[in-house]
Amino acid sequence: MSDPKAKKSLSDDSCCQDGKSRRLVIASTIGVSAACALFPFAAGLTSILDPVVRNSGSTAKVPWTRVTSVINLPDDGKPAKFEIILAEVKDAWTTYKNVPVGAVYISRKGDEVIAFNLKCPHLGCAVDYRSKTNDYFCPCHNSTFGLDGSVTDANSPSPRGLDTMHTKIEDKFVWIRFQQYRPNIAEKIPLS
Amino acid sequence: MSKFLDWLDNRSGIRGLVKEALYEKVPGGARWRYVWGSCLTFAFFTQVVTGTLLWMSYSPSAQTAWESVYFIQYEIWGGWFLRGVHHYMAQAMIVLLVLHLMQVMIDGAYRAPRELNFWFGIALMGVTLALSLTGYLLPWDQKGFWATAVATNLIAEVPLIGPMLQKIVVGGVEYGHQTITRFFALHAGILPAALIGLVVGHIYLFRKHGIHVKEPRPKKDSYFWPDQILKDGVACLAVLLAVVILTLYFKGAPLGPPADPSNEFPARPEWYFLFLFQLLKYVPAFWGAVIIPIALGLLIFIQPFIGSSRKGHQFNIGFWWCLLAGSAGLTFLAFSEDRENLNHGAAVREAEWQAERVVEIAQEDGIPPTGAVTLLRQDRENRGRRIFAAQCSSCHRYNGHDGRGYLVEDDQSAPELAGFASVDWTTKLLNYDHYISPEYFGGTAFKEGTMAKKVLKKFDAEETKLLPQVALLLSDLAKLPYQEPLSEEKRERLMDVFYDDLACIDCHDIDSEGEGSAPDLTGYGTRKWMIDFINNPEHERFYGKKNDRMPAYGRDKKLSTEEIEIVVDWIRSTPADL
Numbered sequence: 001m002s003d004p005k006a007k008k009s010l011s012d013d014s015c016c017q018d019g020k021s022r023r024l025v026i027a028s029t030i031g032v033s034a035a036c037a038l039f040p041f042a043a044g045l046t047s048i049l050d051p052v053v054r055n056s057g058s059t060a061k062v063p064w065t066r067v068t069s070v071i072n073l074p075d076d077g078k079p080a081k082f083e084i085i086l087a088e089v090k091d092a093w094t095t096y097k098n099v100p101v102g103a104v105y106i107s108r109k110g111d112e113v114i115a116f117n118l119k120c121p122h123l124g125c126a127v128d129y130r131s132k133t134n135d136y137f138c139p140c141h142n143s144t145f146g147l148d149g150s151v152t153d154a155n156s157p158s159p160r161g162l163d164t165m166h167t168k169i170e171d172k173f174v175w176i177r178f179q180q181y182r183p184n185i186a187e188k189i190p191l192s
Numbered sequence: 193m194s195k196f197l198d199w200l201d202n203r204s205g206i207r208g209l210v211k212e213a214l215y216e217k218v219p220g221g222a223r224w225r226y227v228w229g230s231c232l233t234f235a236f237f238t239q240v241v242t243g244t245l246l247w248m249s250y251s252p253s254a255q256t257a258w259e260s261v262y263f264i265q266y267e268i269w270g271g272w273f274l275r276g277v278h279h280y281m282a283q284a285m286i287v288l289l290v291l292h293l294m295q296v297m298i299d300g301a302y303r304a305p306r307e308l309n310f311w312f313g314i315a316l317m318g319v320t321l322a323l324s325l326t327g328y329l330l331p332w333d334q335k336g337f338w339a340t341a342v343a344t345n346l347i348a349e350v351p352l353i354g355p356m357l358q359k360i361v362v363g364g365v366e367y368g369h370q371t372i373t374r375f376f377a378l379h380a381g382i383l384p385a386a387l388i389g390l391v392v393g394h395i396y397l398f399r400k401h402g403i404h405v406k407e408p409r410p411k412k413d414s415y416f417w418p419d420q421i422l423k424d425g426v427a428c429l430a431v432l433l434a435v436v437i438l439t440l441y442f443k444g445a446p447l448g449p450p451a452d453p454s455n456e457f458p459a460r461p462e463w464y465f466l467f468l469f470q471l472l473k474y475v476p477a478f479w480g481a482v483i484i485p486i487a488l489g490l491l492i493f494i495q496p497f498i499g500s501s502r503k504g505h506q507f508n509i510g511f512w513w514c515l516l517a518g519s520a521g522l523t524f525l526a527f528s529e530d531r532e533n534l535n536h537g538a539a540v541r542e543a544e545w546q547a548e549r550v551v552e553i554a555q556e557d558g559i560p561p562t563g564a565v566t567l568l569r570q571d572r573e574n575r576g577r578r579i580f581a582a583q584c585s586s587c588h589r590y591n592g593h594d595g596r597g598y599l600v601e602d603d604q605s606a607p608e609l610a611g612f613a614s615v616d617w618t619t620k621l622l623n624y625d626h627y628i629s630p631e632y633f634g635g636t637a638f639k640e641g642t643m644a645k646k647v648l649k650k651f652d653a654e655e656t657k658l659l660p661q662v663a664l665l666l667s668d669l670a671k672l673p674y675q676e677p678l679s680e681e682k683r684e685r686l687m688d689v690f691y692d693d694l695a696c697i698d699c700h701d702i703d704s705e706g707e708g709s710a711p712d713l714t715g716y717g718t719r720k721w722m723i724d725f726i727n728n729p730e731h732e733r734f735y736g737k738k739n740d741r742m743p744a745y746g747r748d749k750k751l752s753t754e755e756i757e758i759v760v761d762w763i764r765s766t767p768a769d770l
Contacts, residue, residue, distance in 0.1 A: 051364040052356050072750050081582065083454045091254060091368035100454030100569070101366075118456060123342040123477060126456030128535065131586070132601040139458040139536060140342065141473045157476060180365070182355065183345045184477050191365045 062166075062177045063087070067115075070172050073108035077147060079129050079136075081105055081118070084178040104165060105129055105136070106174060107147065115165040115176050116149050122158040124183050136162060159186045214417035218403055221411030222419035225299070226403065228292035230424035231431050233395075235285045236387065238432075239323075242278040243380060250330070252376040254369045255563040257332035258450040262554060262564065265447050276439030282324055284435055286464045289317055290516070297512050300505055301404035307496035309397035312390055314492055319387045321465075326379040328462055332372060334543055337451035338459035340375075341367065342469075346481040367453070449546035450565040458539050460530070467522035470529075488515070538598040545597070549574060576762020579755055583745070584609070587635075591769045605635030606742070611768030613670035613717025618663035624648040637740040642699070643710065651694075661689045662696060669702070670717025674767055711735060722760040726751075 067082050074080070083103050089096045103118040103126070116136070118126045125140035135152060136145040144153040149162035166177040182189045201207045218226070249268060251260040264271035293313070296302050302310035329340040344362050348354040363370025414420070439445075449455070461469050472480045491511070498504040530536045546568060553567045560566060568574050580588075580595035587606035594600050608631050611617045620626040627648055628639045638644060651659070665686035668678045678686070690696045699710035712733040715721045724731070727746030730739045745751040751759075 048360060051359045051362070051370065054364060069749055071748050091366065092363075092370050094255065094369065100452070103454050103456065123345045123472070125338065125342065125459050130601060139533070139539070140460075140469075157472060157474075159476070183348065 062179050064168070064175045065178055067104070067106065067174050067176050070108065070113075070169060070174060073106055073113070073174070075108060075110065077107050077109045078131070079105040079107035079116075079147070081129070084176065086178070102178060102180075104176060104178065105162075106167075106176075111169065113167050113169060113174055114148075115167045115174070116162040117165060117178070117180065119163070119180065119183075120158060121160050121163055121181065122156075122184055127162065159184055160188065163188060214415070214421075216399060216402075216416040217413055218416055218420050219413045220403075220405040220409035221414045222423050223410070224423055224427070225295050226420060227424050227427035228288055228295055229398070230421075231427050232285065232288050232292055233391065234428040235281050235288055235431060236391070238281045238435075239278060239285070240384060242274055242281070243384075245274055246278055247380060250376075252330070252372045254332065254372060254451075255561070257330060257372050258447075258564055259559050261331040261333075261447060262551065262559070265444060266551060266555065272444035273439060276442070276444035277435055279445030280435045280438040280442075281431075282327060283438075283462075283464070284431055285320055286324065288431065289320060293317065294512060294516075297509055299404055299406065300499065302508075303496050303499045303505070306397070306401050306404065309394060309401065310496050311493065312394040312397060314489075316387065316390045316394060319383055319390060323379060323383050323387070324462060324464070326375045326383065329375045330372065330379060331447055332451045333448035333547075334451055334455065334457040335446075335448045335460070337367065337453075338457045339461045340371075342459045343461070346477055349478045349481040351482070367451075447547060448543050449550050449568060450563065452565050452568070455546075455568075457543055458536055460526075463523065466526040467519035470522040470526040534599055538593070538596070542596045542598070546574065572758050573762060573765070575755075576758050576765075579751065579759045580609075580762065583751060584759070587741070590763075603635065604630045607632045608768075609763055611766075612722075612763050613667055614672060614675060614767055615664060615667040616768065618666045619660050622648065622659040622663050637738070641738070655694060658689050658693055661686050662694060665690055666713065666716050669713065669715060670721075670764075672717070672764055674765075717764075719757075719760055719764060722764070723753075723756055726756050726760065727753075 063086070065084055065086060067084065068080075072080065081103055082105075083100045085098055085100050087098060089099050089101055104115045105118060105127075106113060106115045108114075116127075120127050120138040120140065120143055122138065122141055122143050125138050127136045127138045127143075127145065129135075130137050134147060136147075136149075137143075138158070141157050143151065143156035143158035145156075145158070145162050146152045149164060151158055151161050163179070163181045165179060168175045180191045182191055197207075246264065249260055249264050249271065251257065261275070264275050266272070268274075296310070296313065302313075325340075325343060329336040344358055347358040347361055350357055359365065361371075361374060363374045448457075460466070468480065471484075475484070495508045495511075499508045549571065550564055550568050553571060554564060557567070577595045580590055581598065584590075585594035585600050586602050587604070589600065589604050589608045589610075591610040592608070607621075621632055624644065626632055628634050628644050633639050633641075633644070648659075664678070665683065667675065668683060668686075671677065687702070690702065697704065697708070699708045701708045701712045701714055702716075703714050723746075725734050728744040729735050729742040730737070730744055730747075735742070743750055746753060746756055
């Protein structure tokens with residue numbers, strides 16, 4: 001470039017006689033190069049974003065799952081833990097049959113049954129029921145929840161109480177719609 | 193030879209390149225404090241090589257990730273060593289990063305004209321931490337799975353695009369195949385490429401500005417080759433040795449039980465992220481994951497400018513010492529809280545047990561195409577522990593815990609069942625003091641029952657002496673797999689004690705028509721007796737109407753027949769720990 005002759009020969013080129021068309025050539029060169037450079041990234045963009053558009057389900061689609069016989073729940077409201085086994089779960093290219101996907105705590109008082117997702121609404125660790133203090137406790141960041149699922153300790157980092165699941169009793173069995181919710185926000189928004 | 197080199201140099205200019213690379217001037221002479229950058233380059237080189245070799249055996253999917261790492265760890269010749277070196281070198285890299293950074297800060301080598309290179313270094317630190325984070329998940333064991341769940345939930349804290357970003361990283365809503373493939377692409381593709389690019393820039397800029405030396409120069413100037421390279425080499429050797437020693441000492445990197453979303457595990461990150469983990473106990477996740485890192489990042493970004501004055505430089509050094517001390521303090525708190533937490537210890541030991549168990553089964557029976565997680569889910573021993581913990585342990589205990597090692601908060605209200613029907617167990621059962629203690633029937637109505645008050649307590653010294661013989665007889669009836677049976681003769685003799693000397697037969701039957709008012713001891717402690725008992729303790733063969741709160745698990749369908757068999761087999765399989 002420092003060679004003035006070389007520069008001259010360039011501008012002598014028939015296509016670039018005025019500054020305007022030269023700018024056009026430069027812009028086109030940058031454009032073409034950029035298009036070539038970005039092309040492979042663009043080709044993969046949809047694949048990368050696929051998880052965002054996939055799986056748009058709603059609560060209505062979540063199936064009822066039979067969890068346990070009512071008789072397994074003590075009448076005094078003391079919670080018991082149960083695995084949730086779904087008949088069918090899809091993970092990308094694999095379809096699993098009868099696979100455990102998580103767990104719930106269920107407690108009963110008379111005919112009233114309440115079920116919580118085991119996952120702490122803070123960041124997703126599994127909470128434990130503590131019988132001495134009769135509450136739920138997250139062993140990761142120390143959130144505590146009452147038997148009704150509400151946050152009991154002001155220092156708990158969880159922004160909302162434990163997530164209740166839809167439940168019903170049919171044929172003396174407890175049925176649950178097992179659902180995960182978006183962690184760490186005050187609102188309960190289903191993950192889908 | 194020299195002819196060939198001449199030719200090569202003519203075509204490639206290699207001599208000039210080598211010269212430029214090796215004869216870099218080191219003002220003030222070679223020094224030990226300059227070795228950290230070379231050590232980091234060496235560590236990264238090790239990671240690229242060992243990582244690529246691991247890649248040759250690793251298979252990223254939810255059904256094969258743990259399984260292939262298991263294969264590397266337990267089957268491939270020397271695989272455990274390769275994996276161990278990769279694991280501990282990753283940790284060494286973090287330590288070296290801190291040393292390198294502190295050396296640069298203290299020497300003031302981050303200030304003009306080296307601002308740009310300082311930012312390259314900070315970016316390199318970020319990429320290295322991201323490599324650690326993504327690598328933690330790849331074995332797809334419980335530890336990696338649960339910790340990554342927490343880490344990826346933090347991504348959702350990014351304003352506006354957080355939830356979308358989380359989905360892109362996780363590959364959907366649930367953790368599975370796509371999480372592993374994406375993490376693997378990050379760990380073995382995108383992040384190393386970024387790191388190489390940044391390292392090239394970092395070294396180029398370092399060469400451009402040269403080594404920063406404090407005046408007056410401590411020694412005469414020298415050259416990179418061989419003075420500094422020797423020091424660098426020795427330091428790299430020390431790093432290598434430390435990593436090899438760690439690998440040998442810990443027998444390679446740990447591998448937890450396979451990831452299972454229904455098998456909870458208290459998530460903990462690698463030790464160098466523990467400070468962040470601990471911080472999240474005190475501040476909202478948005479602060480811990482977004483505000484504080486951004487604020488610190490911004491401050492670090494402008495540090496080269498702050499450092500242009502003497503006071504500013506001192507502030508910068510103080511800032512990094514405070515940051516390190518704060519992190520160390522939080523890390524210490526995280527460790528000590530976990531150490532004091534008995535349940536956390538139990539959870540860790542439980543995971544260790546599961547890890548050992550699944551390896552045992554895998555080595556014996558092999559791993560099915562459904563993956564190793566099904567081995568544990570179907571394993572009768574594992575299920576026995578879990579059923580006991582869920583169904584029995586709120587009243588009974590097993591070696592004083594819930595069957596899996598967790599302490600139970602409820603008071604014990606029914607007998608300890610580890611070593612049930614063993615000689616030790618029955619001998620204690622027939623001792624009045626033990627019988628009425630919480631370890632046996634102290635928490636039940638039987639504490640005040642006929643056996644306690646009218647039999648064991650009333651026996652005279654002579655009769656009490658005979659009780660261990662009855663205990664021996666009862667235990668023999670159980671046919672426990674770990675006890676030798678008695679000889680026919682001996683059994684006959686003990687039967688005489690049972691029938692005549694102590695007249696137990698007045699209430700308890702053994703091989704006779706069911707007349708007695710107390711539990712029938714025919715086949716006491718055998719698999720069948722226990723299954724029948726758990727099925728319905730209110731049956732007239734057992735407690736009848738005197739049953740005190742023991743549920744009829746089979747009759748009332750609280751447990752399936754298979755589950756009762758599993759828990760019985762598990763209780764009968766091993767003696768008590770003592």
